[in-house]
Amino acid sequence: MSDQPDSPVPHNPWAPPADVPPQAGPAAGTSDGADTDPPLPPLAPGTDRYADGFLYGHQGPPPGGPYPPPPGGAYPPPPYEQFPGAGGGYPGYPGYPMGPYGGWTPSPRNGYGLTALVLGIVGAVLSVMCFFAVLGVPLGIAAIVFGIVGRRIAKRGESTNPGQALAGLILGVVATVLSAAMLVVIGVSVGNGWLDEGDGMRVPDQGRYGSPLSVGETAKYDGGLQVTVADVRDPGPAQAPKSTEGSDSAMKFTVTLKNTGSRTENLDYADVSAYADEAGDNPLKDISGQDGFSGQLAPGAERSLDFIVVVPDPSTDSVEVDVSPGDSYDYAYWDLPVPVPAD
Template sequence: MSHQVYGQTPPPAGPYGQPPVPQQAARNGLGVAALVLGVIGALSGLIPLFFWLAGILGVLALIFGLVGRGRAKRGQATNKGIATTGAVLGLVSLILSVVGLVITVNAVDDAVDEIDKALQETPAEKKADTGAADDKGAGTDTEKKSETFAAGDTAVYDGDIEVTVSKPTAYTPNEYAVGHSAGNKAYKVTVRIQNKGAEKYSADLFTIEARAGESGTNAEEIFDGDTLGNGFSGSVLPGKTATAEYAFDAPADAKNLDVEVSPGFDFEDNTWELEL
């Protein structure tokens, strides 16, 4: 005869009484990370200078997205669509990164070329003119690479403005001339301006100065009558030429006359070394 003890619960019989096994949590982290990195990478790729950031984020987004898709296929994750979108945005970021790199490299190359061009350009191209600087015509111009100009040389300025200074010739000022000192010699030069550009050139700001001798003594400009000392005025139209004569007072023993020409505020000064 069996006895049952009250107050005690008998153990469950058989395997059906075991507790259920808990489900594993979804591993969606890589898919979300791929989406975030892909969005940031694509936005960065829209700015060419940030090509490097777009490239790094694009690689990470593509890798995380592909791994996230793999987890979703194995049932370890539930955000397959998000992971796929992140991988696609990663690929877009890589494409934008390459485009940005090409744009940046081309921009840098263009900037370097412009800087090199600016450094290589001189204020005035130097040419040797075989003709005289008068209305009788000029000879063929050939490139000259010296630092200064000689008689008959032509300087070409911005805007295709050409200036030529002739060889100095001695002359005798009249008794009413201003700027000539007794005992000194007087020399005159012919200056020619040719406008080979497309816009008119204002000659009102054209100035010329001279120094004579080894010591570089200031050579006073001589104003003599209606022709010497008046200089240029008005504008020189495209395709036109203007000529003026200048006279300078130099010591009797001077062997050279250095003439400095300034076509205006926007042009560099240049010097012609003339033998007397």
Template sequence: MSQTQQHPQYPPFQPPQQPQQQIARNGLGTAALILGIIGALSGLIPIMFWLAGVLGVVALILGLTGRGRAKRGEATNKGVALAGVILAVLSLGLAAFGAYTTFKAVGDAVDEINKSVSDTKAKDTKTSGDAKDKGTSDSGTGEKSDEKPDAGKALEAGDSVVYDDDLTVTVSNAVAYSPSEFAAGHTKGNHAYKVTVTVTNDSKEKFDSTLLTADARAGKDGVDAEQVFDEKVGTGFDGTILPGKKATVVYAFDTPAAAKNLTVEVTPSFEYDATQWDLKL
């Protein structure tokens, strides 16, 4: 009788398992380095201080976070993150310096402009401390008078004022005016009067007439005389006046019915002193 020999059973062969490798999270450190470089380069231009500051703050946050990952073994670019942090700090320093330089330059420019305007006014002011104009007047004959008018007294209708740069302003007498039905600035029961303002440019440079303003007060109480606007009056001066040329504009003002005089004040621009004319109504 034969016996059947049985062989032991072995489990199938399995290769040893390799430990799973963790993927390095290097993105924050790399981003910190890139933003730090851009921020530092932007900081080299003072006027770009704002961009350097923003990028510096972002790069600093990303760089510190990237270094934290590297310390925990989640990233392998600890040096890159450190470089990003250093460049971020450099960007912030350049941003602070650029802001100081920019604001200081703007402040110096404003001070220089104010000083220039003040010097111009001081140079053109009369030695007596009166208005800037020479004060030569014109009684309507077309010839300039050598007599200087009293700075505390308004000019009369038809008189002219000649400024130091030979810019001449003349205001005519006040003439009754009937505003149109759709006129603005006219109150029912009031009287409207029109005056003609003529600017003659005898200087060597063109004059920007758009800055000229004309205002008025009426009566012994000096109430504001509102300017009237309709299709005929109220447009004001426009454009420039070339040397040797003149421009004329008609203004209309609304006055109380009982007003006996109209004081018109004309200012050619902020570089000139205002001059007043006292017109009889």
């Protein structure tokens, strides 16, 4: 095997220059010693002669140095580093990202999805409320529309909240369906009279607060139930209470309930109260010894009870009596004169 000469090492123009001992005489690259730089001092080992902007007063590296001057004597700047999909930048710094509109990235259009979610929530809540169910339909439809638009915008990449748009769309459907169902139920109820307060109204409008009935008059209800307060009298010395001053008095009256309708009435929630004050805040004490009406009242039957109430103020000339035959009935009112105690 014959010896081959070593291949020459390619010249690297970017490698730092090797330390060369200074030489006396004319500077390299000149024909004589005129206008030459002074001799350079020796460098410490490892020192780059051209670091920190070409030391020792040189305006550029000598011919054949690490940066060979091009024709014209100008040194080109280092090439820009290019990055895929971006503009040019300085070495070590990536370029700015390019948006869909030439470098400007618009704000996401999240308003449609958020509006759909809010409308859907409000519509779903109102849809289960009897008096506000009518508002659930338009709110639900609006939530559906905004949800569909928001989903389309998200698919085009112009918004970042597709989940909110989908949730608003679903809630809009729920609100619309529930509201429509509630309105149907209300309509059927009104048609069948389920919401009619017929059992709680007097026919005609008798014995209202502020315009009471008189002794012996009857309040009539739609279901056929009738209430009469009559026979107002002094209970007598045996039943009339006496305070230490002897100023208390009492009055006795009879309440009669009659069922003229076709169904049995429950009297467990019937209420009888008497008041001597105009505001009706303090009911008079009942000393009759019975607990009031209770049980069932069959069609065609009637029941009467006597009530004795204490009247503390002897100057009271009338007492208001309120009677409700059940929890589904309105109160009827009577104005009863306080009888004069017998001697």
